[in-house]
Amino acid sequence: MELQEFVKKFAEQFDDTDPDEITATTSYKNLEEWSSLTALVIISFVKTEYGKAVTGAELRSQDTVEDLYNFIESK
Amino acid sequence: MITGPFSLSGKVVFITGASSGIGRSIAVECSKLGAQLIITGRNAERLEETMSMLTGNGHISHVLDLNDADAILGFINNIPGLDGIVYCAGIQKTSPTRYIKRADIDEVFETNFFSNVSLNGLMAEKKKLNKGASIVFISSTAAGIVAENGNAMYSASKGAITSFAKVLALELSPKKVRVNCVLPAMIRTPLLENISVDEEQLAQDEKRYPFGYGAPEDVAYAVIYLLSDAAKWVTGTNLLLDGGLTLR
Numbered sequence: 001m002e003l004q005e006f007v008k009k010f011a012e013q014f015d016d017t018d019p020d021e022i023t024a025t026t027s028y029k030n031l032e033e034w035s036s037l038t039a040l041v042i043i044s045f046v047k048t049e050y051g052k053a054v055t056g057a058e059l060r061s062q063d064t065v066e067d068l069y070n071f072i073e074s075k
Numbered sequence: 076m077i078t079g080p081f082s083l084s085g086k087v088v089f090i091t092g093a094s095s096g097i098g099r100s101i102a103v104e105c106s107k108l109g110a111q112l113i114i115t116g117r118n119a120e121r122l123e124e125t126m127s128m129l130t131g132n133g134h135i136s137h138v139l140d141l142n143d144a145d146a147i148l149g150f151i152n153n154i155p156g157l158d159g160i161v162y163c164a165g166i167q168k169t170s171p172t173r174y175i176k177r178a179d180i181d182e183v184f185e186t187n188f189f190s191n192v193s194l195n196g197l198m199a200e201k202k203k204l205n206k207g208a209s210i211v212f213i214s215s216t217a218a219g220i221v222a223e224n225g226n227a228m229y230s231a232s233k234g235a236i237t238s239f240a241k242v243l244a245l246e247l248s249p250k251k252v253r254v255n256c257v258l259p260a261m262i263r264t265p266l267l268e269n270i271s272v273d274e275e276q277l278a279q280d281e282k283r284y285p286f287g288y289g290a291p292e293d294v295a296y297a298v299i300y301l302l303s304d305a306a307k308w309v310t311g312t313n314l315l316l317d318g319g320l321t322l323r
Contacts, residue, residue, distance in 0.1 A: 036276075037171065037224045044174035057273040 001050060006069045009049060013041050024066040046072060077109040080305035084109030087205075088302060089157050091141060091194070092164030094121035096264030097213060099128070100291030101161055101298050106130040108299055113154055115139040116164075141190035151197050156205040159302040160198065162191045162236075163213045169225040180228055187232035192239060199247075207251050209302045212240045213294065214256040216317050221260065237313060244311035253310040255301045260317035262289040285319030293318075 003024060011022035017033045028034060028042075039059050046054050052075050062068045077084050088105055092098035094116025102114050106129040116122040119138045126136045139150055141164050166186045168179055191212070198204060217226055218233035237256050244254035261280070281288050297314055300306050315321070 040169070040225045041171045041173065044170050048174055055273055056276055 001069075001073070003066060003069050006072075007065050009045070010042070010065055010068075013045050014038065022065065024064065024069070026065050027063050028065055028068070029060065029063075077107075081299060081303045082109055083159070083299065083303060085111075086158035086302065087111050087113065087155055088159035088161065089113045089115075089154070090161045090163055091115050091139075091191070092162075092213075093125050093136075094118045095125075097259070097262060097291045097294050098161070098163035099125045101163060101295040103128050103130075104292055104295035104299060105159075105161075105302065106134065108303075110159070110302070113137070113157075115141075115150070117141075141194060142185055144193070147194060147197060151201050151203060154203065157198070157203050158205050158208050160195070160204075160208070160210045161213070161298055161302070162195070162211070164190065165213065165232075167229050170228065171225050172227050175228060180231075183228040183232050184235070187229070188235045188239070191236060195243070204247070204250065204252050207307075208253070209306065210240075210243070210247075210252065210254045211298050211301045212236050212254075212256045213298075214240070214258045214313065216258050216260040216315065216320065218256075218258060218313075220258065220315070220321060221317075241311055248310060253301070253306065255306070255309060255312050255314065257294060257297045257301070257314045257316055259289055259294050260284070260320045262291055262294060264291055283320060284317070285322065287318060289316060289318055 007022065007024050011019040014033050017031055039056055042059060043054055046052055050072060052072050054072065062071050083105055088110040090098055090102050090112060093102045093114035102112055102125055106112055109131065112129060112134040114122065114125060114136050116138065117140055122136050122138055126134060137150055139146060141147065164186060166183060168183050170179060214237045215233040217230040218237040240254050240256050247254055294316060297316055301309065
């Protein structure tokens with residue numbers, strides 16, 4: 001999994017956020033569309049695409065999209 | 076000998092999913108009120124743990140995978156007539172609707188709906204229901220009452236079983252067999268560990284409940300009522316157990 005590919009797919013999980021607005025350095029929890037439901041969607045996305053289980057708490061513990069990428073890679 | 080309308084003395088009660096959580100609590104509380112129990116579950120060790128917690132003698136435990144048709148048939152042929160059945164086996168799987176896959180739906184429905192329905196059909200076919208028996212399904216407020224993000228598959232399966240129970244109640248009414256559902260909201264059980272939430276989220280969620288989350292025995296007491304002669308006029312009902320969640 002490449003970082004750029006992850007960022008692109010991560011951005012695709014959002015419906016009302018312009019994909020260009022999401023980059024590796026985006027603090028995803030500050031996105032206007034971020035909610036408990038989008039968190040659930042990201043958990044499912046990571047599970048489906050990468051076969052890795054992340055929890056809500058782990059998702060909250062990371063800051064940028066790249067941080068999340070690194071965290072998932074390390075699992 | 077326990078007496079009174081809520082007594083289960085002299086009643087043979089069959090409970091599925093008795094190896095943990097709500098099912099275990101139902102078994103324990105029913106035994107205190109004098110029921111003779113037949114309990115099943117998938118995990119032998121935990122099922123024996125439940126057995127060791129029961130009051131009274133003569134209880135039977137049997138490790139049973141409710142998705143194994145041959146095993147179920149062999150089991151049913153060897154049990155006595157039943158005065159009560161509690162369908163408690165259930166699983167939880169969380170996914171936002173856009174990520175729901177057919178395999179996940181199948182898994183949830185297999186345990187929460189199909190296995191219960193098939194088992195119930197066999198009970199009737201093998202004439203295991205005594206006259207005046209009481210059947211209780213553990214449904215959920217998820218069955219069309221309260222929506223939670225990610226809970227669609229579980230909700231659908233519980234909605235299906237709740238609707239099924241209504242028709243079963245009608246069909247069994249000539250035999251004076253009663254069929255009811257209990258619909259608990261959030262209960263603190265090991266099942267909670269399988270869903271994608273953590274303690275912080277749970278604590279926040281619990282604030283929506285005037286009485287807080289429920290305990291397994293809160294469900295058990297409601298089930299005891301429905302199994303007992305105190306509920307002899309009650310059939311086809313959905314008993315809401317929600318600690319006040321849906322008051323507003």
